[in-house]
Amino acid sequence: MLLNPLVSRRHFIRHSLGLAAMGTGLAALPFQPGHAASATIRKASSPLGIIDDLMNPEEHHSSEGRLRTKLFMSVADVLLPTGPAKLRIFNESLPAPTLRIKPGDALEIAFENRMPANPETTNMAANIPNRFNTTNVHYHGFHVSPQGNSDNVYLQIEPGQRFNYVVRIPEDHPAGNYWYHPHRHGAVAAQVASGAAGMAIIGGALDEVPEIAEAVERVLVIQAPVPGLDGLLTTENPIWPLDAERNFLINGVYRPRIYLREGEVQHWRILHAGDAQFLPLRADGLSLYEIGRDGNPLPRAEENDEVDLAPGNRVNILVKAGKVGTYQLTRPAFNQGKMPLPELLLADIIVIPGNDPRITDGNRFGRHLPMGALPKNHILTDIVDGEITMRRKFVLGVSDIKGFFKDTEFTINDRPFDPGRDDVTAKLDSVEEWTLVNTTPFPHPLHIHVNPFQLMDVNGVADPRKPWLDTVPVPAAGSVRFRTRFKDFTGRYVMHCHILPHEDTGMMINVNIES
Template structure:
């Protein structure tokens, strides 16, 4: 499988970096648009840098590299796109194309991948070879365009590509004219190095929206929540650090440690929140921040009607688009609320402060309305499947624990999830473990039908949603527009790298 990926990458535009290693972005960074609103100035959280499409095309170069950065006033060894934390936001419109060059400037992998033949005598169930249940080759990478409804083939959202250190690859992703409006993101997805790379900073936001979606006068904040590995530099490439749910993590907002977010009493701001981390859930209480919040979109799909919310739970990989209004003047902590992560209690963590200045003028501005897909009806369902999430002991895995789907860890040659293009199916994920698993399905969004057997009246659209510990998740998805191969997996990335991933093949 590894060799097949290498050949595919080189045959579809991969080249050695050579002299090109010194190139900067081929795209142009744009102003973040906050200067006119008085935001992003001294003492206020700024948006990430931004690259916008021009004349139907977004051109950019992403260059992951290893460098030291001050995070919590301590130097941390990070893998970063273009020297930033997070990477630049990519803003485009439905119908645009992304031409993105990925130049892997990370250092060579210290050790070659173990030969799978060494493990054939182990007589263990599931695929042979440590590559499918343990992390490896931490500096080999590729790109996933998380949540985008685009082709999974060739140079598009193809997570089976390989870009080794010193190589480059030219991606071409065509966005459909009718693409949903909302917030998405990009990150590495080379199986075996995903937890290490996202856990050390490799992520960035994607915004897909028509012209005028955010009205002039409504300040827009892009807030990328990351949890970078917080151990010593010597622990940076130690799998026991980034594969452990108990290892230290440092929360950042747009790369800053405990920054301040400023707004005025009565002022509305459009917050686009992305939880771009490796495993920690992030419940947020807007009321405790002195804010009134209205949810307008989640996971790249707009709501049919705006919905007032006091709090929201973000699982790893989730995005929410909310309009917040400053209510209570003063300085309020922005806190990741406590969360029971299976057998591990995640304590409250202060992410930053929200400063609400008194005396602002009330604002009624909201983003333009956008319609979600129509509900998936009973009559559309052509097949119902049950998918079982589990775990097993495996000496090849870190801490001797591998994760499974339908009884086996990730097998690159297995394709038993094989829906037909133009159909809809209902899948029930059954969690037999003591941990929650936020399951992500590539390419096509899904509607959540029930959680642990309890039907949901709203049936929200997502691309990542948590299966409760010892519970179930029932969802429905239409397989539209694109056939081809992609994956479904747990977005707790140590679980993915330890085997909780399965191939999906959409048959034409």
């Protein structure tokens, strides 16, 4: 099957979904072949019903407290703007299906690695990209257990193996936009740059704000697949240069059309699932209001000309259309550290009359912006000075090491990642303040698993909103300070740079939370 992002959108055979129920429970390892999907599946579709409109990705919804579904990684043939490519992706779908769940749900994923065997016969050093056909699944931003068959990034799911994930979402989990992608150290960049990623939406209070509830909702997964030189990526060489040519796609489509009606307010959930380049986004002629970032609402809607996304970030924005006409969603030219990156045209935005006959009946038509305070998540309360039990400093660096990939090693506190070393050991329920200092000439978006953090300041300048995030860019030669509570879950997890070639070459630490 040739997936072609240049045409409007292809249809996929949904392998194995909807088979008759055969299995029993799936609490235990390993994979149970009788595991049956119980997801409600909504096919990819235009929210307005317009034929050449950008479609929201296929969605798998939970019901009665669980979302049981199947995911597999395999090699898919895809026609990219740069030509035919072979990509390692989930469910032969670019992006992977959106998972839509609720607090309190169990996410039960029967995962299968359908990749061919790795060509390597020996294990390589920890921080050299390797074994691109071995994988796992990380649930980015989820506040869940990092152990066992939950959000465990130390798992190595080899070609031909199956694994049952059971990820239990707490009842009081913050609502918002999350995502899932592979996190097998050594292959993260190659697999995510291939396009193996999907949105995960946890429903809740923000969606119930009347002005947001009445708006048409769009899911926009921005990916930047990079093919290998002769098909499948077998080395990180093609993605190593920050300015390497990347195919920026939204929901698998190159430069899609996105329709809005005159005067309409739409709710866009945007995920930056690219591997390396930042995405400052503009839509000149339309008004953009940021209402949430990563998993959490902002205190109130903020109008901005530009919405900034680092790799790994998600935003909720309200987009208000003015007059009928054609507009553009762009990334303006900018410098990422010392690297100039060109302007990109990401999508055409087409504003049509409200009574356009192509629009299907019964669509929502939001026209209003929420003016007051947005709902606060009751567990993510401000971390005050008196709560802090420990302060730590982390220095992000890079050094030349002969024999390593590109003779480069990325470090945190002068050491590259060591899977056998605990860099941070802390007690459950302790509260810490971390300062991240960047000694390099490039920004690094740092992401920490399991527990979100409250951003205090950037380059010493306080952020008055004190937003709760899971991924924050540490500016080139700059710093950030954040606070975090180690709540609910013991076990080991990681903090790392979300410029994924940096992660694979060492910019990661282990955090071990003990009871």
